[in-house]
Amino acid sequence: xxxxxxxxxKSSLPTAVSGQGCYLIDSSGKHYLDGSGGAxxxxxxxxxxxxxxxxxxxLDSLAFAHSGFFTTDPAEQLADLLIKHAxxxxxxxxxxxxxxxxxxxxxxxxxxxxxxxxxxxxxxxxARLQSYHGNTLGALGAGGxxxxxxxxxxxxxxxxxxxxxxxxxxxxxGESEEQYGLRVANELQDEIEKLGPxxxxxxxAEPVVGATLGAVPGVQGYFKRIREICDQYGVLLILDxxxxxxGRTGSLFACEQDGIAPDIMTIAKGLGAGYQPIGAMLSxxxxxxxxxxxxxxxxxxxxxxxxxxxCAAGHAVVSALIERNLVERCKVQGEKLDTALRxxxxxxEFIGEIRGKGLFxxxxxxxxxxxxxxxxxxxxxxxxxxxxxxxAGLICxxxxxxxxxxxxxxxxxxxxxxxxxIQIGELVDKLSIALKESTE
Numbered sequence: 001x002x003x004x005x006x007x008x009x010k011s012s013l014p015t016a017v018s019g020q021g022c023y024l025i026d027s028s029g030k031h032y033l034d035g036s037g038g039a040x041x042x043x044x045x046x047x048x049x050x051x052x053x054x055x056x057x058x059l060d061s062l063a064f065a066h067s068g069f070f071t072t073d074p075a076e077q078l079a080d081l082l083i084k085h086a087x088x089x090x091x092x093x094x095x096x097x098x099x100x101x102x103x104x105x106x107x108x109x110x111x112x113x114x115x116x117x118x119x120x121x122x123x124x125x126x127a128r129l130q131s132y133h134g135n136t137l138g139a140l141g142a143g144g145x146x147x148x149x150x151x152x153x154x155x156x157x158x159x160x161x162x163x164x165x166x167x168x169x170x171x172x173x174g175e176s177e178e179q180y181g182l183r184v185a186n187e188l189q190d191e192i193e194k195l196g197p198x199x200x201x202x203x204x205a206e207p208v209v210g211a212t213l214g215a216v217p218g219v220q221g222y223f224k225r226i227r228e229i230c231d232q233y234g235v236l237l238i239l240d241x242x243x244x245x246x247g248r249t250g251s252l253f254a255c256e257q258d259g260i261a262p263d264i265m266t267i268a269k270g271l272g273a274g275y276q277p278i279g280a281m282l283s284x285x286x287x288x289x290x291x292x293x294x295x296x297x298x299x300x301x302x303x304x305x306x307x308x309x310x311c312a313a314g315h316a317v318v319s320a321l322i323e324r325n326l327v328e329r330c331k332v333q334g335e336k337l338d339t340a341l342r343x344x345x346x347x348x349e350f351i352g353e354i355r356g357k358g359l360f361x362x363x364x365x366x367x368x369x370x371x372x373x374x375x376x377x378x379x380x381x382x383x384x385x386x387x388x389x390x391x392a393g394l395i396c397x398x399x400x401x402x403x404x405x406x407x408x409x410x411x412x413x414x415x416x417x418x419x420x421x422i423q424i425g426e427l428v429d430k431l432s433i434a435l436k437e438s439t440e
Contacts, residue, residue, distance in 0.1 A: 014026035014027065014028065014030070015027040018046075018047070019034075019045075019046025019047050020046060020047050021045045021046060021047065021416070021418060022034055022045050022046075022415060022416050022418065022419050022420075022423050023046070024046060024395065030393065031393060032390070032393050032394065032395050033393060033394050033395065033415075033423060033426055033427055033430065034046070034395045034415060034416060035389075035394050035395055035396045035413050035414075035415050035427045035430075035431075036395055036396045036397040036412060036413060036414045036415070037269075037270075037274075037414045037415060037416055038274060038395070039211070039243070039269065039397060039414075040210060040243045040244075040248060040269050040270065040360065040397075040412075040414035041269045041270065041272075041273065041274045042273055042274045042416050043246060043247060043248065043269075043270040043273050043317070043321070043326070043330075043416060043417050044273040044275075044317060044320060044321075044326070044416060044417065044418065045416035045417075045418045045419075046274075046416075048273075048275070048320070050316065050320065051273070051275050051313060051316040051317060051320065052275065054312055054313070054315075054316040055275060055276065055309060055312060055313050055316070057312075058074060058308060058309050058312035058313075059309055062308050063308070063309060064307065064308065064309075065308060066303070067301075067305040067306045068301070071306070072306065072308040072311065073308075074308045074309075074311035074312040074314075074315060075095060075306040075308065075311045077311075077315050078093070078095070078311045078312075078314045078315040078318065079092075079093040079095075081315060081318055081319065082267075082280065082282065082318065083282075085252050085253075085322070086253065086261075086265075086282055087253055087255060087256055087260075087261035088260075088261020088262070088284065089261070089284045089285045089286065090261065090262075090265060090282045090283065090284055091283065091284060091285040091288060092282070092283045092285075092288045093280050093281070093282050093283075094109075094280065094281040094282075094283065094298075094305070095278065095279070095280050095305055095306040095307070095310070095311060095314075096268075096278070096279040096280060096281065096302060096304075096305060097277045097278065097279060097302065097304050097307070097310070098268050098277055098278070098279045099133075099134050099139075099240075099242030099243070099266060099267075099268035099269060099279050100133075100134030100135050100136040100139045100279075101134075101136070101279055101302060102134075102242065102266035102267065102268055102279040102280060102281045103133045103134045103136075103138065103139040103142065103204075103238075103240060103242070103266050104134070104136050104138045104139055104300075105266075105281045105300055106202075106204070106238050106240075106264045106265075106266050106281050107125060107138050107139075107142065107202065107204075107238070108138075108298075108299070108300050109264060109281065109283060109287065109291075109298065109300070110125075110201050110202040110236045110238065110263075110264060111123070111201055112291065112295075112298065112299060112300075113201075113236065113287045113290050113291070114201050116290040116291060116294035116295060117290060119198070119201075119234075121198050121199050122198065122199060122200060122201035123199060123201060124159075124160060124195050124199045124200045124201060125141075125142055125157075125159050125160070125200075125201060125202050125203075125204060126159070126160045126161070126162060126188060126191050126192070126195075126200060126202070126203045126204075126235075127142045127143065127144050127159055127160070127161055127162075127203070127204050127205065128144050128161060128162055128163065128164045128165075128205055128209075129144040129161045129162070129163060129164055129404075130144055130145060130164045130166065130209065130212050130213050130402070130403075130404075130405070131143050131144040131145065131161075131164065131204075131205065131206060131209060131212060131240075132144075132145050132148065132206075132209075132210070132211045132212040133204060133206075133240050133242075134242070135148075137152065137155055137156055137157075138156075138157065140152060140156060141156035141157050141158075141159050142159050142204050143212075144161040144164070144212075145212045145401065145405050146401070146404070146405030146406070147400075147401045147405040147406065148212075148405075160191050160195060162184070162187040162188055162190075162191050163184045163187055164184070164209060164213065164216070165180075165181060165184050165185070165216070165217075165218040165219060165222045166209075166213060166216055167180055167181075167219055168216075168352065168353045168355070168364065168372075169372070169403060170184065177219040177220065178219065178220055178221050180219060181218065181219035181220065181221050181222035181225070182221060182222070182225055184222070185222050185223075185225035185226050185229065186225070186229075188203060188226060188229050188230075189229045189232075189233075192229070192233050192235060197233045197234070197235075200233065200235050201235065201236060202235060202236040202237070202238050202264075203226065203229075203230055203235055203236070203237055203238065204238040204239075204240055205223075205226070205237075205238075205239060205240065206239070206240045206241070206242075206243065206244060207223065207239055207241060207244055207249075207254040207255045207257075207258060208243075208244040208249055208254055208356070208357060208360060210243035210244055210360070210412060210414075211243065211397070211399060211412065212399065212401070212402070212405075213362070213402060213410070214355070214356075214362025214363070214364060214399065214402060214410030214411065214412045215355055215356030215357070215360045215361050215362035215412055215413075216355060216356075216362065217249075217257075217355070217356070217357055218258060222258075223255065223258040223259075223260050224258065224259060224260055226260075227260045230263075236263040236264060236287070237260075237262045237263050237264075238262060238263065238264045238265070238266070239254075239255050239262035239264075239265050239266070240265075240266050241253060241254050241255070241265055241266060241267050242266050242267060242268045242269055242279065243269055243360075243414075244360055245265075245267045245269075245270065245271075246267060246269070246270030246271050246317075246318070246321065247270060247321050247326060247327035247330050247358070247417065248270055248330065248358055248359060248360045248414060249330075249334075249356075249357035249358040249360050250327065250328075250330055250331030250334055250357055250358035250359075251327065251331075251358075252321065252322075252327055253265070254357075257357070262284075263283075263284045263286070263287060264281060264282065264283055264284070264287065265281070265282040266279065266280070266281055266282075267279065267280050267282070268280070270317070270321075271314050271317065271318070272310060272313050272314050272317060273313075273317045275313045275316075275317065276307075276309060276310040276312075276313035276314070277310060278307070278310040278311065278313065278314045280314075321417075326417045326418070327417075329417055329418075330358045330359045330417040331358050333359055333417065333419055333424070334356075334357065334358035334359040334360070334361070336421060336424055337359060337361055337413070337415075337419075337424050337427070338354070338356070338361060340424050340425065340427075340428045341354050341361060341363065341428060341431075342354055344428050344431075344432060345363060345431075345432075345435075348369075348435070349368075349369050350365055350366060350367070350369070350435065350439050351363055351364070351365065351366070351369070351435075352364040352365070352366035352369055352372050356413075359413075359414060359415055359416075359417060359419070360412075360413075360414050361412075361413045361414075362410050362411065362412050362413070363410060363411045363413075363431075364402060364408070364409070364410045365381055365382070365385070365409040365410060365411065365435070365438075365439070366409075374402070374403060374407045374408045374409065375409060375439075377400060377401075377406055377407055380400070381400075381409045381438050381439065382398035382399055382400040382409040382410070382411070382438075383398070383400070384437065384438035385398040385409070385411060385434050385435065385437075385438040386398045386434075387438075388433065388434040388437035388438050389430060389431065389433070389434035392430045392433045392434060393430060394427065394430035394431065394434065396411055396412070396413060396431070396434075397411065397412035397413070397414070398410070398411045398412075399411075399412065411431070413427070415427065
């Protein structure tokens with residue numbers, strides 16, 4: 001009898017005992033192709049000896065030092081490496097243990113920045129519907145997925161939500177993608193005016209929406225307009241790259257492809273690639289300067305900030321991404337995956353759209369391809385898909401509530417950057433099995 005508190009009390013899970021490359025192996029010896037990197041985590045795959053050796057070396061010298069008393073070489077070195085490649089004037093890195101913590105820190109930093117400037121009324125955060133920013137209360141409050149929010153809504157700070165940039169569902173007849181992008185971006189301006197510019201502190205968005213929409217990027221020009229609006233009203237732009245960052249979309253930082261930089265960025269998942277739990281908040285010079293010249297103290301903290309072993313793992317992972325040219329490989333293999341998905345499912349009656357960037361791809365499942373009508377949520381298509389895929393030896397990331405938190409189904413794919421062509425074929429074959437079994 002297990003004493004572990006599982007995610008689902010009525011499920012019986014196999015025991016994972018080892019990992020090799022793109023596969024996880026359970027105690028019975030069954031191999032599972034990790035088609036989603038867990039939750040877009042395992043960008044290097046499993047069992048990377050270079051990374052594990054660097055973790056062991058760090059453990060032999062220093063396992064822990066509290067950041068209230070010390071800095072450490074691993075933290076300093078990882079921060080230097082990230083800022084060397086970061087966009088815009090991002091200049092400081094605040095290390096945490098995961099994505100939700102990073103988003104909490106980002107929201108609190110945005111608030112303190114305005115306080116340091118004397119803008120005490122700036123308390124409002126604006127986000128987007130169908131976004132996901134984490135499961136702690138602040139991050140969950142910022143997120144726009146109603147199903148995740150509903151049980152805890154009485155506990156959360158109120159957040160405003162505007163439309164997502166989701167052309168498959170939102171593009172109007174006769175409207176170009178660029179016109180659509182500007183229209184939904186301008187909702188931010190309308191919401192700021194509605195709340196009062198003096199009251200709004202930040203806008204938070206994922207450059208490519210992951211879990212709740214299934215790899216939906218902003219259309220061309222969308223984020224440039226968002227950046228303009230934030231600058232116009234003195235609102236900080238927080239970009240959440242927890243899932244889509246660290247090379248996942250074919251550039252080290254996803255926002256590079258939109259030609260913008262945020263005031264604050266959050267990263268995690270691929271930062272540690274699963275070898276250690278680590279996240280980070282990156283701050284611009286301007287924001288850091290306000291804290292430095294004001295109170296001098298960011299009123300926030302966790303015990304494991306800048307954990308030296310986690311930072312050593314992060315440095316090994318980011319170094320591998322850069323030195324092994326794995327970000328470019330992610331882009332190349334992502335194009336191959338996209339081609340394979342379109343060849344197999346492009347005309348499939350139950351696949352409405354195939355989308356994404358790099359090795360961050362999504363398939364939206366629909367009951368009718370031409371009307372875009374989703375399956376009845378009561379059927380639980382995404383749950384059936386996950387179960388069928390797992391039985392076939394494929395780990396993927398199906399979700400429900402794609403359209404509005406209740407209706408719609410999609411499957412998110414985020415395999416390791418080391419995936420080979422033959423494994424892309426295996427992934428598509430097993431997706432086909434799962435699609436057939438879940439829609440019969």
